[in-house]
Amino acid sequence: MLRGVFIVINMTKGITQVCVLTGRGMSAIGSVALCGDGAREILGSIFQTSKTKARSDSEGMRNHATDRVAAAPRFCSGDVLYGSIMDGQRIIDEVLVGCEGVDLFVIHCHGNPLLIEQVVKLCQAQGAELVDSETFSFQRFNRQTQCTLEAEVKLAAQQSATLLGVKLLNSQIDSGLAKWVDESSENIETLEMQDIQAQAKSILQNSQIAERICRGVRIVIAGPPNSGKSTLLNAFSGRQEVIVSDKAGTTRDWVSVTCKLGPIQAEFVDTAGLDEVLAGKDLVEHTAQEITKNLLDSCDMIVYVQDVTAVEPELTIKMDKPVIVVYNKSDLVQEHKNPGTQELKSKVSGLKSVHISAKDNIGIDALIEALLSGLRVKELPIGEPFVFTSRQRAIVEALTSVSDKTVVSMMIKRLKCGD
C-alpha cells in the first residue's frame, strides 16, 4: 500500500493538522497530509525545492527569507514539487509535495516508518496537530460533501474488504438509507409509529448482512480430534497452511487463514479438537480447548467437522451460532451404511449438513454454497437500507422503541445530516 504524509491545515478553523495517510510498516512510499490555516507556512519552513529538478517556474515560488517554498501563492491546487524535507540544514528525505487544495498539501516521502515519523514530528514541532487517518479522511469528505451520511459512506467504502461492499455502501447515498430518510421525513405525518419501528428493525437486520459483506466473516472450524479440520482449512486456502496428521490432538493453538469466499472475505480458523478426555489430560490441552470455546463465541459461523466413519459421534458445541455440520472422509464410507452418522443426524436435525472429502477436495464447492447461504450474504440487494457506523446504529436502535413523532422525525434527519 502507498504510504504518505499529508500536512493538513484548516480542517478546523485555525488548526493545522498532520496525518499519516498510508499504512503501518515498511513500504516504498509514505504519504503525509498537512492541512489547515498554518499548513503553507509549516511547509515553507520544512520543505526546500530542488533547484535542478523543480518545475521551471519554481523560482517564483520561493520565499526570499528562507529560500524555501513557503507562502508561495503560485504553488496551488494540482501542482507537484520535487525537493527535500529539511530539519534546519539537515536533509531528512527527498520528497514530492502535491498541493491538493487550499491549504491542503501531501508530502510523498520514502516509506520507512522512521522517516515518516521524522516528517510528522517536524510538522508537530511547527504547531501541527497529529490526527489519525480515519478522522482526517472523514473531515475531508465531510467538507467536500457537506453531508454526514455521504462522508461516512466514502470512509467506509475506503475500508471495505470487498467490491460488493463498496457497491452496497455507495448505494446508500442515492437510494438505501438516504432514500429511507427522505421518504420517512416527507411522510412522517401519515406514517404509523409501529411501521417506522418495524422498518428500523429490518434496517438493523440488513446491517448484519452488510457488515459481513463489508468487513468479512470469521468461520470457526471445530469438531472432535482427527476429524479432518486442518485438512479442511488447507482445502479452503488451497495450500498446506496447517500440519495434518492421524495423531489426535495435532492442532493445539488456533491457526487462521483469510481467503475469498464467493463475493465476501472469510477468515477460517482451525481449532484444537473438542474432546473431554483430552481436556482433562494436562494444562496445555485444557487451555487449547478453552481457546476453542472462546473462538466459537466470537465467530459468525461454525463449521462442525465430523469424521463420517466415527462411531457414536456427538455434537459437543453450543448451538447459539449458525452451524453447518460437515461429514468428512466420505471417500472412506458410504453414508447410509454408517450408524454413527445417522445418530449424529438425529441429534442435530434442522442443521444444514454437507458431505465432503477434505483430502480429495470433494464437496468443497457445495460447502461454500452452504456457508454463503447460512451467512445470507446473497440476500441483500443493492439499494436496500442498512447502517454501517456506530453513530447510525445507535440512532436506528433507538428508533425501534421511541414513539414520540417529533423526536422520531429529528432522529431520522440526524441519520443523514449528523448532529
Ligand SMILES: Nc1nc2c(ncn2[C@@H]2O[C@H](COP(=O)(O)OP(=O)(O)OP(=O)(O)O)[C@@H](O)[C@H]2O)c(=O)[nH]1
Ligand atoms: N480418507 C480421508 N482422510 C482424511 C480426510 N480428511 C482428513 N483425513 C485424515 O485424517 C487425519 C486427521 O486429519 P487432520 O486434518 O489433522 O484432523 P484434525 O481434525 O485437524 O485433527 P486434530 O488437530 O488432532 O484435532 C489425517 O491423517 C488426514 O490425512 C478425508 O477427507 N479423507
Ligand SMILES: [Mg+2]
Ligand atoms: Mg488439526
